[in-house]
Amino acid sequence: MAFTNLEIVGLSAIVVVASFVLSELWKFLYTTRIGHALGKTISLKDIGQWAVVTGATDGIGRAYAEELAALGLNIVLISRSPYKLQNVAAEIETKYHVKTHIIDVDFTQGGEIYERIGKELEGLEIGVLINNVGMSYSYPEYLAQVPNVTEFSHSLINCNVVSVTRMCLLVLDKMVERKKGLILNISSASAVLPTPLMTMYSSTKAFVYKFSEDLALEYAPFGVTIQVVLPGFVATNMSRIRRPTLRAPLPKDFVRAQMKTLGLELASAGYWVHKLQLGYYVKLMQLFPSLVIKVTWNNLSTTRLRALKRIQQQQQQQSSTETAKDK
Numbered sequence: 102m103a104f105t106n107l108e109i110v111g112l113s114a115i116v117v118v119a120s121f122v123l124s125e126l127w128k129f130l131y132t133t134r135i136g137h138a139l140g141k142t143i144s145l146k147d148i149g150q151w152a153v154v155t156g157a158t159d160g161i162g163r164a165y166a167e168e169l170a171a172l173g174l175n176i177v178l179i180s181r182s183p184y185k186l187q188n189v190a191a192e193i194e195t196k197y198h199v200k201t202h203i204i205d206v207d208f209t210q211g212g213e214i215y216e217r218i219g220k221e222l223e224g225l226e227i228g229v230l231i232n233n234v235g236m237s238y239s240y241p242e243y244l245a246q247v248p249n250v251t252e253f254s255h256s257l258i259n260c261n262v263v264s265v266t267r268m269c270l271l272v273l274d275k276m277v278e279r280k281k282g283l284i285l286n287i288s289s290a291s292a293v294l295p296t297p298l299m300t301m302y303s304s305t306k307a308f309v310y311k312f313s314e315d316l317a318l319e320y321a322p323f324g325v326t327i328q329v330v331l332p333g334f335v336a337t338n339m340s341r342i343r344r345p346t347l348r349a350p351l352p353k354d355f356v357r358a359q360m361k362t363l364g365l366e367l368a369s370a371g372y373w374v375h376k377l378q379l380g381y382y383v384k385l386m387q388l389f390p391s392l393v394i395k396v397t398w399n400n401l402s403t404t405r406l407r408a409l410k411r412i413q414q415q416q417q418q419q420s421s422t423e424t425a426k427d428k
Contacts, residue, residue, distance in 0.1 A: 125380070133358070133373045136365045143326055143364035145172050148281055149228015153177040155208065155268060156234030158185035160337030161287065164352035165231045168360060170197035174229065179204045179218065208234045208264045209256035215267045222271060226279075230272050232265045232286045232309075237339055240408030241298035241401040254301055261305035265312065273320065280324035283363065286313040290333045290370065290379050294386065295394050298401045310368065317367050329368045330359055333375040348374055 136142060152169040156162035157178040166176050170193050178186050178193075183205040190201040204221045206214040236257055238247065247253055265286050276282025288309040289302075296303035313329030320327060334349040336342045345351045350358075350372055359371030370376040386393045 129373075129376060129380075132362050132365045132369065133376065134361075137361040141365060142361060143283060145169070145174065145229065145283065145363075148283060149174075149276075149279070150226040151175045151177055151202075152229035152231065153179065153222070153227055153268070153272065154231040154233060155179045155264060158182060158189050160339060161332070161335060161352045161356060162231065162233035163189060164356040165233060165285075166193060167197070167353070168356050169229060169231075170199045173197075173199065175200040175202075177202045177204065177222065177225065177227075179206060180234070181205065181207045208260045209236065210259065212263070212267065215271065218268075219271050227272050227275060228282055230268060230282075230284045232268050232284065234260060234264055235287065235306075235339070236260045237302045238299050241405040243298065244300050247301075257301050257305060261302070262308050265309050269316065273325065276325045277320070277323045282325040284313075284316075284325065284327045285330055286327070287330045287332070288313070290331050290375065290382075292331060293379070294382055295397050296401070297394075297398055298405055314367050326364055328363065328366070331368060331370045331375075331379060332359075332372065333370065333378055335372075348378070350374075 152166075152174040154162050154166045154169070154176060157166045157176075158180045162180070166178060166189070170176050176190075176193055176199060178190055178201060180186055183203070186203040186205055190203050193199065194201050202221070202225070204218055206218060208214070242248075244250070269284060269286075272282065272284070276284075286309050289306040291299065291303040292306040292310040294303075310329050310331065313327055317327035317329075332355060334340055334342055335355050336345040336349050336351055340349070342349045345354070355372045355375075358373060359369060362369040362371060370379045382393060
């Protein structure tokens with residue numbers, strides 16, 4: 102039976118599309134389920150005695166600290182609040198029977214904090230570094246209208262960019278000497294998607310994404326695995342999502358899912374729903390960029406207006422309270 106040229110073109114198109122769909126489905130299943138089930142992910146059993154986690158007292162950072170402690174690693178907790186650090190350290194030691202060490206520093210400050218961190222880490226066999234600490238906008242806003250924008254921009258870059266670079270520099274040499282180590286740099290889905298009204302935040306996360314991918318290629322020959330994580334929404338204090346949903350999981354659920362991808366991909370959305378969302382939006386951006394930009398702009402603009410209205414109401418309430426006191 103002979104096929105017409107039009108039929109051949111149609112069948113070829115079907116084969117190409119089917120191959121693409123099957124390839125994407127295989128990658129999704131392999132990096133979320135199959136690879137881990139086959140034992141292809143990185144084993145952290147003998148990677149080193151200590152794991153270092155920045156931004157370790159809340160949200161994703163704390164979830165990583167607990168998950169790594171459950172695997173038997175001792176944990177260095179680095180964050181700003183000594184009180185929170187002491188409480189989290191005590192809970193981890195009691196629950197998982199591992200050692201902890203706390204370092205209280207403010208990552209929004211300048212480079213002087215890294216000299217202290219380096220001294221505190223001396224003599225520790227560090228196998229894992231989780232660069233999790235980060236900060237974001239209080240609400241979406243035009244760049245020039247961000248409150249205290251000059252000070253804020255310095256703090257944001259110090260916290261989201263400088264911290265990742267300097268913490269990597271503190272541990273890489275020793276990992277290379279031992280020919281093993283794992284570094285996870287927490288970026289964001291906003292690094293690869295249009296995010297107007299949160300320009301500085303998404304730009305710093307784009308740095309983390311590019312920095313991590315290229316650094317991974319540099320240090321793979323030395324036995325050091327570096328992966329960048331691109332989470333969507335997670336129910337944390339920073340996201341201001343109080344109730345977990347399928348699209349915004351609890352930090353512990355996100356971290357458990359993400360750790361099943363270790364060594365399987367350079368960049369990972371981690372959680373299976375986030376993988377589907379990110380893949381969908383990236384493909385949609387390639388096909389219909391104006392649509393994605395319009396939807397994103399409308400969502401963030403609406404969020405901005407709600408936030409400004411809430412701030413105005415709070416200011417009016419405060420003004421009314423002060424007036425009543427004066428009377």
